[in-house]
Amino acid sequence: MNKHYQYDVLVIGSGAAGLTLALSLAKHARVAVLSKNAINQGSTWYAQGGIAAVLDDQDSIDAHVADTLIAGAGLCHEDAVRFTVEHSKAAIQWLIDQGVNFTKETANGDYHLTKEGGHSHRRIIHSADATGQAVHSTLIEQVQKQQNIDIFENHVAINLISQADADSRKLRCSGAYVLDNNNDAIHVFQAKVVVLATGGASKVYLYSSNPDSASGDGIAMAWRAGCRVANMEFNQFHPTCLFHPRAKNFLITEALRGEGAYLRLPSGERFMPRFDEREELAPRDIVARAIDHEIKRLGCDFVYLDISHKSPEFIAEHFPTVKARCLEFGIDITKEPIPVVPAAHYTCGGVVVDKNGQTDLQHLYAIGETSFTGLHGANRMASNSLLECIVYAQSAAQHILAKLDKINPPDRSPHWDASRVRDSDEDVVISHNWDELRRFMWDYVGIVRTHKRLERATHRIKLLQKEIAEYYSNYNISSDLIELRNLATVAELIIRSAHERKESRGLHFSLDHPEKSPIARDTILVPTNFAGQDVIVSKDS
The missing domain is CATH 3.50.50.60 (FAD/NAD(P)-binding domain)
Structure with a gap:
């Protein structure tokens, strides 16, 4: 009810x-x-x-x-x-x-x-x-x-x-x-x-x-x-998430690097000293791009984060959650390095x-x-x-x-009108669009961007939004549909913002505009129904 x-x-x-x-x-x-x-x-x-x-x-x-x-x-x-x-x-x-x-x-x-x-x-x-x-x-x-x-x-x-x-x-x-x-x-x-x-x-x-x-x-x-x-x-990609087919989204805390963990290539070589004088303690955007660069350069799926040179007692005291979680996947961090990959982490x-x-x-x-x-x-x-x-x-x-x-209490709003929609027998549309959206955002609007990739993402999001709007208008609401609709909106905002920034700065890195602009500006998007503008209001409205 x-x-x-x-x-x-x-x-x-x-x-x-x-x-x-x-x-x-x-x-x-x-x-x-x-x-x-x-x-x-x-x-x-x-x-x-x-x-x-x-x-x-x-x-x-x-x-x-x-x-x-x-x-x-x-x-x-x-x-x-x-x-x-x-x-x-x-x-x-x-x-x-x-x-x-x-x-x-x-x-x-x-x-x-x-x-x-x-x-x-x-x-x-x-x-x-x-x-x-x-x-x-x-x-x-x-x-x-x-x-x-x-x-x-x-x-x-x-x-x-x-x-x-x-x-x-x-x-x-x-x-x-x-x-x-x-x-x-x-x-x-x-x-x-x-x-x-x-x-x-x-x-x-x-x-x-x-x-x-x-x-x-x-x-x-x-x-x-x-x-x-x-x-x-500016989407922050955390440099170190556990890479394992059964680990859905387990983050390996930055505190490991704060306490002396090293990032290593599959060969065992450290690579962060080549990218930044702060090495493993460089800001996240630098570390994530360095890992992304090495993964693409070598054609490997991940790099390693190694804290095994610290004592087992130190690791157990400071990182019990990471230690226990990795053990579930057969990785003993007191003896071996952790396979890691960057992953979207913060908006x-x-x-x-x-x-x-x-x-x-x-x-x-x-x-x-x-x-x-x-x-x-x-x-x-x-x-x-x-x-x-x-x-x-x-x-x-x-x-x-x-x-x-x-503040006066608001006027009573009407109940949700679901009289013109019906149950869906095609929820596969939701799961398919969800998967397609997240894949092209990863491929085209990820850690490193180009104008061509953003153009492709723009084309894809317009098609997806049209499909989602049609589905939203005709079928009963579900959690998956609400989330998909919101993700499509946010994806559009990310793509539009990335298009407008003609430089590389912080978490936004463009191969077409690799230099930082001398003028720092926020990217502010204003909706057509901007709430900051005055509206005509009467007591009868």
């Missing part, structure tokens, strides 16, 4: 960003949290490395800011970087107060800090090699204690609802249509404020370190609702927001990987992402609370 829900705040997404925001609002507002699958699924749970923060007396805010600006290849917004880093220590303390069990030094009981690519200091606080799970499980536990927070698992947002706002000359976001996979019903969730915390879009690529849920839902929904998106061409672009997480559409916020804050520039520095989730979730929560009482 289709239902109508009304809340103060609707949070779409249940990772670190969404749950942090919900907890920050819980004492003052009724909050609904939509989880696409079980609440412990999603990218946060699988994050291994840690969270970057200035916690050591030898480190400084200026150093962390400088490292981030360098990694971002000239496109970071310095005000966003400084805002994030200045709040890093408080963010970590908040997580500790929630009960996150970060790893401590055995000698003195201080928190153990590791070092990752692009960082000039040890500043990565972590919980062994399963930081995401430690953070996510703690936040879930805290959320489940809150009477003011309702969690809806297996609920997939389809479209945002916008309506005229009689108090202004702009449209407002008032909720979302949501598929309840528990009973195949489509509900209306409405709220004074809607927050997108749906993560990134790495599943647009054939090989990804992300779970299947990373299908760009929030970015696609916001774009359809009239919000600008920026820098979608550096997203929905344009300000420092409070506000989008172009009134009462719609975006936080975490869904958003474009300006923090990451052309390449996200390792372990800045979970930090961004916490800092911007708390900033958005403060902004929401300051104005929530002044």
Whole structure:
């Protein structure tokens, strides 16, 4: 049965960003949290490395800011970087107060800090090699204690609802249509404020370190609702994902390289010293391109990551998750190297927001990987992402609370109209298009790009979108169809953004334009129904 829900705040997404925001609002507002699958699924749970923060007396805010600006290849917004880093220590303390069990030094009981690519200091606080799970499980536990927070698992947002706002000359976001996979019903969730915390879009690529849920839902929904998106061409490929036919998307944390692991060719030769003076600790874009270059040069399927020169005790203490997972596939990392390959890992672009997480559409916020804050520039520095989730979730929560009482409840929206669609007997179309989309994005819009490859991708995406739109119009909604539609939208945005960037910078490398432009500009796409423009509103509309 289709239902109508009304809340103060609707949070779409249940990772670190969404749950942090919900907890920050819980004492003052009724909050609904939509989880696409079980609440412990999603990218946060699988994050291994840690969270970057200035916690050591030898480190400084200026150093962390400088490292981030360098990694971002000239496109970071310095005000966003400084805002994030200045709040890093408080963010970590908040997580500790929630009960996150970060790893401590055995000698003195201080928190153990590791070092990752692009960082000039040890500043990565972590919980062994399963930081995401430690953070996510703690936040879930805290959320489940809150009477003011309702969690809806297996609920997939389809479209945002916008309506005229009689108090202004702009449209407002008032909720979302949501598929309840528990009973195949489509509900209306409405709220004074809607927050997108749906993560990134790495599943647009054939090989990804992300779970299947990373299908760009929030970015696609916001774009359809009239919000600008920026820098979608900057897709970070994590250099080291486990290469094994039965390992679907297991990431080998960068902390291995931070603790001295070497990248080797099949011959055993190290190759990173030939590409960058920082060797294995160069930023991710450089390491990923180096691996991609060697794989294509040699015609091999993978390279090796080797930490076997460290003691078995050290490996077991610092990397128990990686050790156990690799053993499942017959790889003993204390004795042999790990076969690795780059895989799509993080979406550096997203929905344009300000420092409070506000989008172009009134009462719609975006936080975490869904958003474009300006923090990451052309390449996200390792372990800045979970930090961004916490800092911007708390900033958005403060902004929401300051104005929530002044926002009128939205007008009641009609139920989802499914009167002109029918059940499909051709779901093979969805699986085929899903596979084709991810394959041509990997081949044509991957780590290295050319004008010809992008032209081919443009042609393919137009044909696919036409097929998907026809299918969407005629058949009942399913999770697979929602994700496919969103992935196609995000793929188009990535391709368009890559076409517009006539240079090589950070994560965008073009063989046709190998040099970096002297002028650094964001790629900002504006939808035809741009929500930032005034609309004519009357009391009767």
